[in-house]
Amino acid sequence: VMPGMSGQELVARLRTLRPGLKILYMSGYTDDAIIHHGILGPGAGFLQKPFGPNTLAQKVAEMVEGE
Numbered sequence: 001v002m003p004g005m006s007g008q009e010l011v012a013r014l015r016t017l018r019p020g021l022k023i024l025y026m027s028g029y030t031d032d033a034i035i036h037h038g039i040l041g042p043g044a045g046f047l048q049k050p051f052g053p054n055t056l057a058q059k060v061a062e063m064v065e066g067e
Helices: 007-017 031-036 053-065
Strands: 023-027 044-048
Touching: 007 023, 023 053, 044 053
Parallel strands: 023 044
Antiparallel strands: none
16 A cells, blocks of 8 residues: 555556556455456556565566567
């Protein structure tokens, strides 16, 4: 949870500047909870905390390859 704005608000602001921006959400909540609340939009990925550097690198590579 970020102070001052939600992750969705940050994404909306960033996408006004870079419409094709890939988004990778990271949360301690389960992916089921995130999906259920409609947080993940098109072109967004998700990593559940905790995760290691190899998992992060793999997810980023997947998102870049999916262009």
